[in-house]
Amino acid sequence: MNFEQQWLEYDYNPFIVFNENGKIISANSEAQFLLGAITPSTLFELAKVYASINFGFKTTFIELEYGRYKFFGVTVGYKNEEQIGIKLYQSPSFKLNTQKPEGELTNIFTITDLCIATNSISSSITYTKSYDPTIPEIIVNSNKLIKVLNKMYDCVEENETIDTKVFYRVGEHIKFDGKKYSIFSISINAKNINSQQSRELKALAENNNFYIEISSSLTINIPMITA
DSSP, X not given: OOHHHHHHHTOSSOEEEEETTSOEEEEOHHHHHHTTTSOHHHXXXXXXXXXXXXSEEEEEOOOEEETTEEEEEEEEEESSSSEEEEEEEEEOSSOTTOOOOOXXXXXXXXXXXXXXXXXXXXXXXXXXXXXXXXXXXXXXXXXXXXXXXXXXXXXXXXXXXXXXXXXXXXXXXXXXXXXXXXXXXXXXXXXXXXXXXXXXXXXXXXXXXXXXXXXXXXXXEEEOOOO
């Protein structure tokens, strides 16, 4: 692999080349992570939609979101009918200057149960939960995490039922010091989410170096660092 190829391989932005049938010919390392969150056929269709009318390259600024990945634009290029390439420009979901999290080895289920117990006191809300038992103890600042989780529950306090899930994100990773770490999520699902509280939650999470997804549910994504 020459220098130019290495540069492309380790680019922060996903890059994929398809043949005319939508089969992947090549994909850099970041694209392989992305493919854990979206199907190749979806990206192939995206490439065809944003390709230029004639042979060449075309860049389009558009907001896209696939799982924890967010993008602000794509470049699509092709020189013949046999191959087409697409590069997606990534908006960092984890800050690029984020350092490896520090803290103590923590049982994530104990922390989550503590927050549920705290928020269920004198409450008529029904709390349900679903945990993936394969997630090990991880290194995290438990005080900061408890603060963010409690704020997540504040966002959904006006509901009859709140469901909490802890699950492993298949195929998704983050790198610290050149080493890959798997990611797991704590997701809180409820019918109503307070918009004002969710804005405060986002600011709180960023200040404490956590990444929050706010959509039809509230999800905090955490690297699975065990040592």
